[in-house]
Amino acid sequence: MTKSELIEKIAAQQEQLSPRDVELAVKMILEKMTQALVHNQRIEVRGFGSFCLHFRAPRVGRNPKTGDTVELSGKYVPYFKPGKDLRERVNESVND
Amino acid sequence: MSALTKADIAEMLYEELGLNKREAKEIVESFFEEIRTALENNEQVKLSGFGNFDLRDKSTRPGRNPKTGEEIPITARRVVTFKPGQKLKARVESYAGAK
Numbered sequence: 001m002t003k004s005e006l007i008e009k010i011a012a013q014q015e016q017l018s019p020r021d022v023e024l025a026v027k028m029i030l031e032k033m034t035q036a037l038v039h040n041q042r043i044e045v046r047g048f049g050s051f052c053l054h055f056r057a058p059r060v061g062r063n064p065k066t067g068d069t070v071e072l073s074g075k076y077v078p079y080f081k082p083g084k085d086l087r088e089r090v091n092e093s094v095n096d
Numbered sequence: 097m098s099a100l101t102k103a104d105i106a107e108m109l110y111e112e113l114g115l116n117k118r119e120a121k122e123i124v125e126s127f128f129e130e131i132r133t134a135l136e137n138n139e140q141v142k143l144s145g146f147g148n149f150d151l152r153d154k155s156t157r158p159g160r161n162p163k164t165g166e167e168i169p170i171t172a173r174r175v176v177t178f179k180p181g182q183k184l185k186a187r188v189e190s191y192a193g194a195k
Contacts, residue, residue, distance in 0.1 A: 001134040001141045010126045017119060025109055025123050030146045032108050033100070037188050042099040048128045050099070051178075053188055075189045078147070080178030087175070089136040090151065094174045 003030075037078050047085035054079040102128070135176055147180040 001009075003026065011022040033051065036043050043051040053076040061072045082090070102124050109120035131149065134141050141149040152175050159170035180188075 001130070001139055003143045006127070006130055006134075006141070006143070009130045010123060013126055014119065014123065017115070021113065021115070022123065025113055025115065025120075026127065028109060028113060029105055029124065029127055030143060032105055034146065034184055034187060036100040037184070038191065039097070040191050041097050043101075044099040045102055045128055048132060049176075053191060076191045078178070078180040078184055078188055080149075080176075082176045086132050086135065089132060090176055091173045093136050093138055094153070094172065 040076070045083065047083050049081055049083040049086055051078060051080050053077065138174070143181075145181055145183045147178055147184055150177050150179055151175070152177055 007019070007023045007026050010026065011017070011019045014022060033043055037051060037053060040053050056075050056077055058074040059072050061070050062068065063070055102121075106117070106120040106124045109115050109123060110117050113120075115123065131141050135149055135151060138151055140151060143149075154173050154175060156172045157170050159168055160166065161168055
């Protein structure tokens with residue numbers, strides 16, 4: 001499912017709203033979530049999961065082409081932990 | 097800083113997009129529910145600029161009860177993983193509070 005398919009599905013349930021408004025809403029939701037992570041704020045959605053940042057320590061890497069070593073500084077990466085309801089629903093579908 | 101919740105997101109849609117409170121709440125609810133439904137139907141979810149929710153099938157592997165040390169098999173399962181997109185990664189990488 002892509003972002004535009006997600007927008008269509010939500011719009012189908014919100015007949016009083018224009019598809020344009022739903023599209024805007026979805027983009028604003030994703031921007032709000034991005035902004036939270038950019039400021040290292042956790043996101044917690046019960047039954048869905050939580051997002052937070054994990055720190056990756058500085059390390060010495062290698063340029064795979066030349067083999068030269070490169071110093072890589074520490075960085076933050078987004079991390080998602082699925083919530084209980086999502087975990088269970090996805091796992092139950094295994095036996096289908 | 098407290099965590100961002102569905103209520104905060106709905107409040108933002110109410111204030112910034114001018115939806116009424118019920119519409120804002122319903123949209124936020126559907127947003128997460130539609131993603132869950134797709135994943136439950138074994139369908140990957142791709143939100144460009146943000147990231148992809150992928151599914152992985154894990155086979156049975158030996159496990160242990162950490163308390164008793166007793167061996168118990170971990171059953172085969174399907175799990176969700178999130179792969180952040182380039183844009184999201186680039187935006188959080190240089191988080192100003194970086195130690």
